[in-house]
Amino acid sequence: MANQRPKAIIFDIIETIFALETVRPELVRLGLQASDLETWFAFGLRDAFTLNATRAVKPFPEILKGALAQLLAKRELDPPVEDRERVFEAMRNMSAHDDAAEALAILRDANLPVYALSNGARASTQSLLDNAGLTHFFTDLLSVESIDQFKPSKPVYDHGVAATGQRAADVMLVATHAWDCHGAKMAGMQAAFVARGQVYPDVMVAPDLTGVELLDVAHSIVNLNAPAER
């Protein structure tokens, strides 16, 4: 069956809209390698998913702080707390990807309502979007805080879908993380993968769309056939 155009779009935020690259030099300043950005974030997700699986969720920044402490110890580094804090300051000041505004404008011009759904806190998501001048593109910012679970758990996607007022099959998640696209697919949604050179693993449910950048994904979405009226 050919894909049908979704009636609402839910965007992941960290890495999908905002680049973690501003954080990389701060990790190097702590003595870590540039390539440890991926290690740190993977440690953070591993631990977030652990807390999720045991229904013992903590705020994502606290989890990332613990992940940084684990990574620094693994690399036998022990920088002072104030130096570590610069990593999180850089994260609060992430820049949007160059094509984010144009991609969001394409969806707006196609009358597709757009929502944000991050594993981060609502307030920090709001702040990132405000600083980047992107808030006006979003119909609403949805928070995992009200669910007390993280993506890729189904209740989080269900919460996002409910906010759009659409059926899950008519809502598309856009993310640059395979694990997030997989979670959305398992929750009955459509999913678009922003690849940026990444490989999508075979063990996960494939996305409906893959684009190299946000702009490719936005173009692909509006080029899908409109859903049949019910």
Next chain:
Amino acid sequence: MANQRPKAIIFDIIETIFALETVRPELVRLGLQASDLETWFAFGLRDAFTLNATRAVKPFPEILKGALAQLLAKRELDPPVEDRERVFEAMRNMSAHDDAAEALAILRDANLPVYALSNGARASTQSLLDNAGLTHFFTDLLSVESIDQFKPSKPVYDHGVAATGQRAADVMLVATHAWDCHGAKMAGMQAAFVARGQVYPDVMVAPDLTGVELLDVAHSIVNLNAPAER
């Protein structure tokens, strides 16, 4: 309340009993950095926990293959399949930590039954223990395969506890992974953390015991007060 000596011990296998260090040079041969060992394994756990959360579990080696493909693409490397396979061959030939046999002997001499519970397959766990001459220390090898979930999900620990015939509170998990100790604690078990220089994150439930190496943990366990008879 002082800790009481457990009546049975469940060991994690990969990294806890066997060192991943044999894999590190194989990653370097693929063009990755030595420090990418941690990145690769964290990618694998992140993806395993994703599949766990969505009840779409696949065998752990397949997940690790997907994690390696993602990491290689992230580092803009594309080695041939047969070169990648050497990583998994090295993993099948991991060596036990130097103090594993002595630690297991201490527990045996204290009449504490010992079980293995890995997120890996039963067959590969059996093969690792056989090659290392450690099988005779184990009362049984328990498998996540019969549960179709991974640690840190509670049903996996429940399965392990049931096999020991003891109450969860009288069974101790030994692992060098904070996420595994946390999972055991959340399932009502005791947990011992083999630190090996690692930091245990604040966001997780603390273990009952921490030792630098397996031998420290084994000594600490047998030095605990014996549980009261019921």
